[in-house]
Every structure is written in C-alpha cells, then in structure tokens.
Amino acid sequence: MTDDYRIRFLIVDDQQSIRKLCIAIGNTLGFICSEAESAEAALAALETQSPDIILADLRMGELSGIDFLASVKKLLPRTEVAIMTGYGSIETAVQSMKLGAYDYITKPFRVEELKIILQRMAEKVRLVAENHFLRERVNTEMELHGIVGSSAKIQDVLRMVGRLKDTRTPVLICGESGTGKELVARAMHFRGGFAKRPFVAVDCGSLVPTLIESELFGHEKGAFTGAIKPKEGLFQAANGGTIFLDEIGELPLDLQAKLLRVLQDKQVRPVGSNQSVKVDVRVIAATNRDLEAGYKTGTFRKDLYFRLNVVTVYLPSLRERKSDIPSLIQHFIDRPSAGREGVEVTSQAMKSLMQYDWPGNVRELENCIERAVALGNGEVIDVDDLPPSLQAMAPKKNAPAVSEGYDSTDLEDIERTTIQRVFDQVGGDKGLALKMLGISRATLYRKIKRYNIDISRTARAAASGE
C-alpha cells in the first residue's frame, strides 16, 4: 500500500522561483505536484483537489498564513501543512505550529532541509492512510468473513457474541486450538459499540518471558539495558478498546499477579516507573488449556481465574459440529483471497473431508482448502489435492463403495437440510442466510436450484411456527 500511494503536494507562494524550486524537489520525491500563487487561489483549488501535504508561505496577499492554515485544517483535517517564513516571523511560525502546522522552515532554506521536512510529512500521511486502510480492511473482513456455521453449537456462540458485544465485562473464551477463539474475540469487539476503538491481540505464549512485563505495561527510559527510550505497553495501546490475551494459561505466575492488579485497579505501572497510568480496557482472554485444573495444580492463580472468567464462551471443536464442514469449505473457496469462486469439491473428496477428525479444527480445514485450491485444476477439488492424512480416508478409486461413513447422498442431505434450516431461521432473508452460510450469492443460488429449495415456502413455514 505504501509503495503505491503517491503523495499529492501543493506549494503556495507568491514567488514563482520558490514555487519552481519546490515543485522540482517534490518531483524528485515522487510527489504529484501543483501550485498556487496566493492563499485565496489555494483555497479555491482545494474545492476540487485534496492535497496530502501543503507548503505555504506565511506572508501572502490579503489572507494571513495563519487564517489560511485554519481554513485548510477545517476543510481537510488530514492534510499536513508546513509553513515557510522569513527570519523575522518565527513567533508567528510557532503560533502556526500550535494551530496544527506540521513544521516550519525559515527562508532562505537549503534544499536538503526542505526535502527532509517534506519526506517526514509524506511518511506521516502514508502511515495515517495505511492505518485507516488496515482498519477498514479488518472491518470489511469482519463483514465478509464472519463466523460461518449454522450448527446449533455455533449458533449458541453467535448469540453470546451478540449479548457481549457492547459490554465491558471480561470474557474467557475456551476451546481447542484453531476453533476460532480470536475470530470470536474480534467479532465481540468489531460488531459492538467499541468497534472504532483499538483492538490489540497478544499471544501470551509467544512473548519472551523476560520482556512480557514491559510489552504489556510499557517501560521508562533506562528501565533495563536496551531501554533507550520510554515505550508504551500494549494495555495503553488498547486504551478505550479491547485487549485480547490469547493463550492466557501460558502467562508466568508473577505476571499473573501483576495482571490481576491491573484488572482490579484499572491502572498499569510501566517497568521502571513509580507512577501508575489509568487504563480503561476490556479484557477478553482465551485458552486451550483447562485453567480450572491449572489453579488446582498451582500453575494458574485462582483469583485471576475468577476475575477473567466472569463469562465463559466455549467454542466447540470441528468434529463436534461436522455439519458445518460443507459451508466452511465453500466459504474458504469463495472468499476473495482464494479467487476461485465456483470450484466444486468432488463427492469422494467431500467424503474424506467429512470423515476426518480435524485435530487442528477450522484452521486445519482452512489450510487444507487453501492448499487444495492452489494444487487443484481450478475447477474441482479431488482427493488427490488433499493432504496425505485425508487421502488415506478415501476409498480407492474404482473400489466398491463402502457402506460406513458419509456417501454423497448423505452429504447432499446435510447440505440441503443446512440450507433449509438457515432459511427457516432467517425467515427467507437471503442476505442473512448468505452471512450464516458464509458462501457467495452465486453458490447459494446454484444450491437453491440444485436442491429445489422453495424459499418462500420455508419462510412461511417458519413464520407460522410449523
């Protein structure tokens, strides 16, 4: 994203020679440059263009540089403005900084000096744009890649997400690895009223033990060797939003005590500081370990367990909800990153996918489908495209059909009943059905046709409580 983002630069100065010089510098930095000879002309130009950065002289015509700056900030709050000033007007330059100018440069300046300021401004603009882009992407992904599944177990989880999305209550999510704990935590955050606030995910299991405290709570300059400047911790970064503490069971006991204090006092103390900082953070913790057994054997603090465990959400393993496998597969095939909408799974391959036990749960299924899509011929996923452990489950080609396990009729039945049940639940609302099934519109229409599903009939049946 950063590489493609070309900065739009506007120079505002009444001296043509300065404008020419600045445009030449802007060009060497790869900017898209434009110019205006007065503040009025620049404001008129802003009606049709929105530069990312502006360099403006302080003394130009009738409108003062300060008024110009104030108008730009009002019109385009994300545009960065630097001020050029003569030697005598440094005070005004300082005033302009207070009003939100990025920096100032005194005339005459050296080319290198101006280049550095412009580069820094461009970097800031790119970072802000990138953050915005990432946030949007996460939101879009949340919309597109919601929690897929229509089994009763996953529907219970979705109901919990709905109930908890706007509260600040600590939540503990329990489930095997790859069952979607982080996805559910993100849904609780991004679907609720705090969605615009930060969501910070921390994998407690992968933090270096000696650095966990400073990572979580920050540190002061000189707090330890290598702490050359103060650093904000992840709790402060999540202020106002949610911190997701994954693999909480991996946290060493001394850190568990410190975390408990943070939860009780709602303040953190950076390493090396004698002052605490207030934080307002909603904690969602997750574990694939049995924490209750942990406190009984002394590896997890009982008081912390009860603090975190105000509400528990249990995520079922994939083998407990095999009926969701077809819609998850379709979801992974259809999503834009796979770029393979329309790929079908052969019934032999589907049979293996349904029989397998999925110890790595949805993550393993996701990897398996990604691999199969990449290896496959672009039209179908067959047994040969699956990992060896799944191929072993498939009956040999040309061998007589096995009687146990799922045959293709079972699979079609599962799919038909799943789609039917979803329509019953949503009362014929195709948009909602699409979300719950996690498949594309085209696939849904294909399946409705193939299974001859009468949506209006099911909707009426649902409405009349049949």
Ligand SMILES: Nc1ncnc2c1ncn2[C@@H]1O[C@H](COP(=O)(O)OP(=O)(O)OP(=O)(O)O)[C@@H](O)[C@H]1O
């Ligand atoms: N119900 C679901 N619908 C769609 N995708 C899912 C679902 N559950 C999990 N996934 C996907 O499976 C992958 C693993 O999920 P996630 O990282 O949330 O699991 P986890 O339980 O937090 O794993 P771990 O315990 O290993 O950290 C992710 O890519 C996620 O998007």
